[in-house]
Amino acid sequence: MDRQTLINPYSFELFLSLRENMDFYLSDPFSQRAFRYFPPSEIKEEVERAACEISKKVSNRWRKLVEGMASWEKRPSVLHYDPYGNRIDEIIRPMEVEILEKEVFSEALFSKRTHPWVRLVKLFLIYQLGESCIACPLVCTEGLIALLENYADTSELKRILVHCRDGIDGDFGIGAQYLSEIQGGSDVPANRVTAINENGQWRIYGDKFFCSAAHADYAVVTARPQNSSSIATFVVPSWEGLEGKFKRKRNNFTINRLKWKMGTVELPTAEITFNGSIAYPVGPLEKGLANVVGIVLAHSRMTVGLSSAAFMIRGVREAKLYASFREAFGTKIENFPLVARTLEEIDHIAKRSLAGVLKLYSLFFDLPGGFQGGLKPSKKFFDLWRRRFLVRELVMLQKITAAYDAPDVLRKAISIFGGHGVMEDFSALPRLFRDSIVNELWEGPRNVLLTQIYRDLQRVKDFYSPINFCKDLLGNGLGEELGKECMELLEKDVLSSREECKLWDEFCEKLCWAFQEQALEEVYASK
Ligand SMILES: Cc1cc2nc3c(=O)[nH]c(=O)nc-3n(C[C@H](O)[C@H](O)[C@H](O)COP(=O)(O)OP(=O)(O)OC[C@H]3O[C@@H](n4cnc5c(N)ncnc54)[C@H](O)[C@@H]3O)c2cc1C
Incomplete structure (x- = not known):
């Protein structure tokens, strides 16, 4: 030879x-x-x-x-x-x-x-x-x-x-949000970072433990005003005065270290100590928690739904391309029924997730004034309140569902590439997979949001029944059926039982998938 x-x-x-x-x-x-x-x-x-x-x-x-x-x-x-x-x-x-x-x-x-x-x-x-x-x-x-x-x-x-x-002289300010502390990220009401009013100027003291976009110009920071039982929201500039950025003079805080992460590794996530940083309160001090959850986190959670769908759409597209190119045993791998089935399944989930999140955005864009902090039931403005409530719950449902689906879809997309799938420099898929796992954790992990959705529905059930909620979400037939199931779960108080709480998890997934499937059908039926 x-x-x-x-x-x-x-x-x-x-x-x-x-x-x-x-x-x-x-x-x-x-x-x-x-x-x-x-x-x-x-x-x-x-x-x-x-x-x-x-x-x-x-x-x-x-x-x-x-x-x-x-x-x-x-x-x-x-x-x-x-x-x-x-x-x-x-x-x-x-x-x-x-x-x-x-x-x-x-x-x-x-x-x-x-x-x-x-x-x-x-x-x-x-x-x-x-x-x-x-x-x-x-x-x-x-x-x-x-x-x-x-x-x-x-x-x-x-x-x-x-x-x-709008930018100033072509320079656009960048934001960050620092809520989580070493003792807890979900439990923001337990924040220990303190805000002190010194001669009319608020200053922040204490440690924040997860500070992503640490290079930002401004951060939304939650802190407890001294001697107060509530959490307030402040905007803290990163630099001292207008010239601080050019003089590299921080607004009285130190960046102690950057975290070593599995995903989102390009993003600096820092541990920060504030030592008298100048801070501007945003909104009433006692409404800080409601505003940060109702406005800031609502945006972040909705984005998790969108970015998870975006990661899936790209991952599936590239897996399909690879399957149409790669051959094994003398044929394109897309011709193997098992490969074709996997591709079909992940393609469907990616499309369903995109359709669902776009439908959610269309409901959100119709809300006058966008997200608001706090959501007290209102008889007088019932229709608007109901629409706000639906969007609020859908944001959490879509966040947990898309963030759970994305790592599964990307893992399966990776498997289409065989061994090349896990090579960091062969395709973007390993990076998208690692990032998708972070999406599941930040802005409220799954169990925290499942609890929140449960509490919200429980709180308003006499005013707005779970049956009407599900009907408004899914229409009369399926909405009625899932609404009755929801009612039963709330009546049984399933979240207080270790054996039965799983039912709530399964129900929320089913509800969100049904919403996504309907949105997908609408897209398919469109011209
Ligand atoms: C890469 C990355 C970047 C981040 N960047 C930021 C940032 O920029 N700013 C910021 O503020 N935070 C940030 N975070 C923190 C993130 O928001 C928190 O990790 C998250 O809120 C959870 O908090 P924790 O890690 O303290 O978990 P914990 O609150 O300790 O929760 C641990 C577990 O307990 C469960 N749990 C907690 N409470 C309940 C409950 N009531 N019911 C049921 N289960 C519950 C949770 O679901 C979770 O599984 C970041 C996290 C990561 C991973």
Whole structure:
């Protein structure tokens, strides 16, 4: 045998060139159809145009920037001191992140000029890049803006709002949100970080233990005002005064370390000690918890639903492409019924999740004033209250369901690639998988939200019955059936029983899947 015949001619070239030239939006007929169906007719064309335009960037330049940053050696780090002995706690990130962030934020996604559906389709495509140190800062900024749009009543807060929403001299402010402390992230009412009013100026003292987007310009921080039993919400600038950013002078806090994480590794998540940081209260002090949960976390939870769907849509698309290229035993692997079935199953879940979250957004966009802190039943404004309540519960249902489905779907997509599936530099799938697991944990882990949904339905059941709730969600037939089941579970008080609480978990999953399936049917039935 000569040497030439010993050389293995196998090549991934065809797969790579197809993947390289794949436009995230144009190569995805289902997403196009869904984004044609849900937005109101007068905006459909603009949404389509915006999607095609941004998709070129996402599929090429921004994807390559993300591939450039997504390696272990390029993890963010913190430089504690400058060469002159000054404590600076500078977050060091690779140039690719800095460029990506600048370009994405320059889209002015949260400006009043950007229609919510245009923003949504852009975010959906951007989130297909994975967390990439861009998804978390985007949603934190969105939550900060929503909070300030309700409560910016001082010149400082108004300036922060303009900086984040519209930009100042082309520079867009970036937000973060620091609620979790070492003793607990779910139990925010147990926060120990303290706010003290010193001669009319509020200052924050204490430790926050999970501070993502630690490079941000402003953070929404929860803290207990001294001698108070309630938790208030503040905006804390990262820098001392307007010049602080350029002089690298922090607003009286230290970044003690960055966390070493399994997912979202490109994103700096820090442990921070506040030592008299200047803070601006947002909204009434006693309403801080209601506002942070009802406005800021509601946005983050809704984004988890959207980004989980985006991760799944991309993962499945790339798995399908690979299955149409790869051969085994003399045939394309997509021809094996077991492979075809797996692809069909994950394709369905990805589409169902996208349809469900877009339907949720369409209900949300119809709410006057967006999310609000607290939700007291109101007889006088019953219809509006009911719509708000539905959206509030759907946000949690979609968050837990999509965040649970995404790792399963991505794991199965990875398995289509065989051994190459777990290679970090072969495809984006391992990174999307790791990021999807974080989606399950932050912004309220599954059991916390299952408990919250249960308590909410229990609290309002005499005013708004679970049967009406399910009927409003799913229509008369299926809604009535699931509504009765819901009623029984609430009456039996299943969450207080270790044996029966599983029924609530299963019920919530069934309810959300039914909502997603109906949304999917609507998309399929659309022209
Ligand atoms: C990568 C990453 C980045 C993060 N970034 C931020 C950030 O920027 N800002 C921020 O504020 N936080 C952040 N977090 C923290 C995150 O929000 C918390 O981890 C989360 O809220 C859970 O809090 P915990 O970790 O303290 O878990 P715990 O609250 O200790 O919960 C542990 C377990 O107990 C369960 N549990 C708790 N209470 C209940 C209940 N009432 N009923 C049933 N089960 C319950 C939970 O479901 C969970 O499974 C981040 C987390 C991660 C992983």
